[in-house]
Amino acid sequence: MNNFVIVIHAGAEKVKPGELPAEKEKAYRKALSQALQAGWEILRAGGSAVDAVAAAVQCMENEPLFNAGKGGSLTQRGETEFDAAIMDGRTLKAGAVGGIRFVQNPISLAKVVMEKCKHIFISGTGAEEYALRYDLPFKTPDYFITDEKRKAWLEKLQESETTEGHDTVGAVALDQEGNLAVATSTGGLTNQQKGRIGDSPVIGGGTFADNEVCAVSCTGEGEVIMRGVLAHEVYALVKYAGNSLQQAAEKTIRLHNNKLQGDKGLIALSPAGEVAIAFNTGFMKRAYRIGSQEPVVALWEEE
Amino acid sequence: MNNFVIVIHAGAEKVKPGELPAEKEKAYRKALSQALQAGWEILRAGGSAVDAVAAAVQCMENEPLFNAGKGGSLTQRGETEFDAAIMDGRTLKAGAVGGIRFVQNPISLAKVVMEKCKHIFISGTGAEEYALRYDLPFKTPDYFITDEKRKAWLEKLQESETTEGHDTVGAVALDQEGNLAVATSTGGLTNQQKGRIGDSPVIGGGTFADNEVCAVSCTGEGEVIMRGVLAHEVYALVKYAGNSLQQAAEKTIRLHNNKLQGDKGLIALSPAGEVAIAFNTGFMKRAYRIGSQEPVVALWEEE
Numbered sequence: 001m002n003n004f005v006i007v008i009h010a011g012a013e014k015v016k017p018g019e020l021p022a023e024k025e026k027a028y029r030k031a032l033s034q035a036l037q038a039g040w041e042i043l044r045a046g047g048s049a050v051d052a053v054a055a056a057v058q059c060m061e062n063e064p065l066f067n068a069g070k071g072g073s074l075t076q077r078g079e080t081e082f083d084a085a086i087m088d089g090r091t092l093k094a095g096a097v098g099g100i101r102f103v104q105n106p107i108s109l110a111k112v113v114m115e116k117c118k119h120i121f122i123s124g125t126g127a128e129e130y131a132l133r134y135d136l137p138f139k140t141p142d143y144f145i146t147d148e149k150r151k152a153w154l155e156k157l158q159e160s161e162t163t164e165g166h167d168t169v170g171a172v173a174l175d176q177e178g179n180l181a182v183a184t185s186t187g188g189l190t191n192q193q194k195g196r197i198g199d200s201p202v203i204g205g206g207t208f209a210d211n212e213v214c215a216v217s218c219t220g221e222g223e224v225i226m227r228g229v230l231a232h233e234v235y236a237l238v239k240y241a242g243n244s245l246q247q248a249a250e251k252t253i254r255l256h257n258n259k260l261q262g263d264k265g266l267i268a269l270s271p272a273g274e275v276a277i278a279f280n281t282g283f284m285k286r287a288y289r290i291g292s293q294e295p296v297v298a299l300w301e302e303e
Numbered sequence: 304m305n306n307f308v309i310v311i312h313a314g315a316e317k318v319k320p321g322e323l324p325a326e327k328e329k330a331y332r333k334a335l336s337q338a339l340q341a342g343w344e345i346l347r348a349g350g351s352a353v354d355a356v357a358a359a360v361q362c363m364e365n366e367p368l369f370n371a372g373k374g375g376s377l378t379q380r381g382e383t384e385f386d387a388a389i390m391d392g393r394t395l396k397a398g399a400v401g402g403i404r405f406v407q408n409p410i411s412l413a414k415v416v417m418e419k420c421k422h423i424f425i426s427g428t429g430a431e432e433y434a435l436r437y438d439l440p441f442k443t444p445d446y447f448i449t450d451e452k453r454k455a456w457l458e459k460l461q462e463s464e465t466t467e468g469h470d471t472v473g474a475v476a477l478d479q480e481g482n483l484a485v486a487t488s489t490g491g492l493t494n495q496q497k498g499r500i501g502d503s504p505v506i507g508g509g510t511f512a513d514n515e516v517c518a519v520s521c522t523g524e525g526e527v528i529m530r531g532v533l534a535h536e537v538y539a540l541v542k543y544a545g546n547s548l549q550q551a552a553e554k555t556i557r558l559h560n561n562k563l564q565g566d567k568g569l570i571a572l573s574p575a576g577e578v579a580i581a582f583n584t585g586f587m588k589r590a591y592r593i594g595s596q597e598p599v600v601a602l603w604e605e606e
Contacts, residue, residue, distance in 0.1 A: 124426060193433065195429020196425050
């Protein structure tokens with residue numbers, strides 16, 4: 001029996017100690033603990049890494065604090081649009097959705113795509129229609145929009161071109177059978193253009209898993225992560241350059257520092273259960289739990 | 304002055320000698336020559352690799368024989384939907400569009416996204432609206448649909464779940480300044496689901512360029528190419544595993560042969576001007592020209 005492990009994140013952003021209200025910090029830690037627990041319980045019971053990452057991400061999608069599912073960022077139009085992907089490191093099967101609305105849990109749709117669809121990436125209304133076919137729960141636009149995200153959108157509208165919103169969520173897991181999986185889900189950027197797709201649903205960009213090498217979920221500026229193909233860069237540095245997982249994670253965050261400027265963070269997990277976390281923002285909401293050890297929840301770099 | 308090089312493809316598929324009518328073979332060779340020439344002229348005149356790959360791909364989009372722009376495959380709904388991407392190896396900037404209709408040249412929209420947009424990947428109606436903003440030419444649905452592709456669709460409709468359509472087009476180029484670029488464009492699969500996105504617009508999947516390593520454009524079963532992140536795999540094998548470009552291209556086509564079964568082909572180009580071509584279908588429409596040498600146009604494996 002392998003030792004099972006789960007690692008989750010809920011986004012990297014430039015926040016300094018003192019800038020974060022104590023109440024919000026507490027709420028972040030609680031929400032991270034709950035999502036971690038949801039995935040961990042599945043692994044402990046002998047469930048699959050795929051089911052564990054889906055459960056942890058679904059939990060964070062339902063949490064209005066995070067920018068995925070309920071609580072997603074608003075586009076220029078004042079609407080929410082979601083991207084998500086899941087990948088099974090055992091089979092290299094994957095499912096991804098981009099630019100979707102109304103589906104309560106984008107990660108559940110990505111999982112159905114992985115399990116049932118002849119395609120792996122579907123977008124927009126085509127993807128929403130696919131969700132209807134499998135009876136996935138739908139919600140009205142109001143369900144997804146929180147006061148906090150609407151306020152952020154109204155502020156950004158003044159500045160027209162500016163965007164932000166780095167609370168993408170993700171999870172990587174290793175189950176008792178030794179299988180790796182990854183799931184990532186996001187509401188994108190505040191004030192983003194209609195139809196914009198970020199790195200989360202891009203296999204190799206924000207999401208990648210291969211049982212032989214690692215599972216990786218990224219967060220930060222999606223455009224930069226896609227251009228650098230960062231999740232697959234971690235894999236390449238481990239597989240072909242002989243780096244340890246933590247070395248690979250750190251090098252990937254620094255890759256082409258001049259050309260790929262921007263906020264970047266990632267979590268990674270090896271088939272041996274090694275956990276790697278790297279980010280350049282000073283702050284990343286994250287948590288992990290190795291087997292029956294105590295869970296670790298952290299926000300700041302020095303934690 | 305570097306020697307300039309351009310390589311193009313118009314898809315890999317399982318065709319055996321004798322299965323292809325002589326007239327169609329002749330038409331393929333002529334269309335490849337014309338697209339190659341369009342890109343080559345730009346390079347010879349000192350133009351950029353980005354402009355050269357865009358011109359070659361635009362030429363193939365306008366050619367009804369190929370599955371990109373005019374002549375695109377029909378979805379389950381009997382409509383055309385397009386994906387395209389372009390990447391500049393010098394800056395690692397990229398532009399990509401997915402699931403778009405009406406825009407005459409999807410690669411031109413991808414180029415505008417790369418040059419003007421704060422995002423790099425936009426999809427569906429959001430992307431079409433972006434094209435309107437830059438006055439890109441639009442066409443009615445009928446413009447894109449050829450008799451041949453409509454016939455292929457009607458045949459596939461009977462079998463409900465089957466798909467095909469491997470005439471994706473792509474180009475990689477090295478300009479006189481030593482810069483690499485790549486462009487890929489596709490009409491997807493015959494009878495594909497509405498909203499399906501393939502590997503072409505996925506940076507690292509079907510399209511990748513980095514001046515220091517290589518430029519790569521893939522073709523074949525998009526789902527398999529995305530799952531293997533094949534364009535970035537070529538990069539990784541060259542950069543980190545010390546492979547020659549041709550070794551990397553061949554290993555990439557064979558990567559996880561058991562898990563990543565399907566038709567695969569790719570063209571690649573190194574900063575030194577080395578051309579690599581690999582495919583597992585026995586047939587790939589392709590052409591290249593190195594500096595002022597004679598152009599090479601080929602279809603079959605043994606050519």
